[in-house]
Amino acid sequence: MRIQKLNWPIWVGLLLSVFALVSYPFIFIRWPMTRDFPWANLLLFGIAAVVVVVGVRRAFAGDRSRRSKIAGAIAATLSGLILALFIFSVFIAARWMPAALGAPKIGQKAPEFSLNDTNGKPVALSELLSSPINGKAPKGVLLVFYRGYW
Amino acid sequence: MAISVDSPDVSRDLCQKAGYTFPFLSDPKAEAIRRYDLLHPGAGINGQDIARPGEFLLDAGGTVRWVNLTENYLVRARPEQILEAAKAL
Numbered sequence: 380m381r382i383q384k385l386n387w388p389i390w391v392g393l394l395l396s397v398f399a400l401v402s403y404p405f406i407f408i409r410w411p412m413t414r415d416f417p418w419a420n421l422l423l424f425g426i427a428a429v430v431v432v433v434g435v436r437r438a439f440a441g442d443r444s445r446r447s448k449i450a451g452a453i454a455a456t457l458s459g460l461i462l463a464l465f466i467f468s469v470f471i472a473a474r475w476m477p478a479a480l481g482a483p484k485i486g487q488k489a490p491e492f493s494l495n496d497t498n499g500k501p502v503a504l505s506e507l508l509s510s511p512i513n514g515k516a517p518k519g520v521l522l523v524f525y526r527g528y529w
Numbered sequence: 530m531a532i533s534v535d536s537p538d539v540s541r542d543l544c545q546k547a548g549y550t551f552p553f554l555s556d557p558k559a560e561a562i563r564r565y566d567l568l569h570p571g572a573g574i575n576g577q578d579i580a581r582p583g584e585f586l587l588d589a590g591g592t593v594r595w596v597n598l599t600e601n602y603l604v605r606a607r608p609e610q611i612l613e614a615a616k617a618l
Contacts, residue, residue: 408603415604473603476581481566483593489585492561494532494554497541502552507530508591518618519594520530521611522585524567526602527533528543 386447389434389454392427396458399423400465417469424462431458489522532556534579556580586614594618 403420407413413420431454437443438451483489493503507520530552533540540553554561562568562580569581584606586595595614597606 411605411607469603470601473601476569476572476600476602477566479566479581479583479598482583482596482598483565483585485593485596487593489587489591489593490561490564491591492556492564494556494561495537496552496554497537497544499537502530502554504591507552508587508589517589519589519615520587520591521615522565522583522587523531524562524565524580524583525531525533526569526572526579526582527535528539 386434386437386443386451388430389438389451392429392431392434393454393458395423395427395430396461399427400461403465403469417465420465420469424465427458428462431455530554532561532580534559534562534573534577584611586611586618588618 399420402423403417407417407419435451435455438447489504491504493501496502504520504522508517511517531540531549532554534557535543535553535555536557537553537555540555543549544553556562559568559578559580565583565585567580567583568578570578572581573579582599582602582605584597585593588594594617595611597610599605
């Protein structure tokens, strides 16, 4: 069997696709600029796609083996699936949430509650609204409900 | 103040690591979360009920003056938006 040069673009393209996927939860999620719209990741996927296309063209050039063609097709398909998984998680699955139609609206009174703080001490909303900060009455309270870390 | 289904221990770790000094309240049974209609059933990593994100700015009388209910949990209110709304209080 003839020794042929490694078709590096196809493998670089696949690795870049993997990086474009995992760099969102591990890196780009930290900044609102790259989190709210994942343009950095889409740019990486774009570069990966170009490199994969170069690799596929090389794999299907006349002088390459059948094995090289199969490997090229598999790597290109995997890259496509990784991109699809990213698009699905960020733009579709992340929107699957209840609409919260019954949430308090502007002008409505916020429902009272009392919950434990990090020291296990109960804290009521009414307390937060009335307990002075640096000797002055608070101007308001910001409630941030978040998904949590479990 | 921040509210989630996390236990006080988990929130304490988070506050220590991130340096947060505002109150973190623990709502393991999702009582307040339900009262604000923010329950996202079964969305936790082990299928537990959690809160969908929601931010409310209240005035001193406890009336809602600004609210943000994102449609995508990856997109949250930015600090500038909240400060802008807080200036009007």
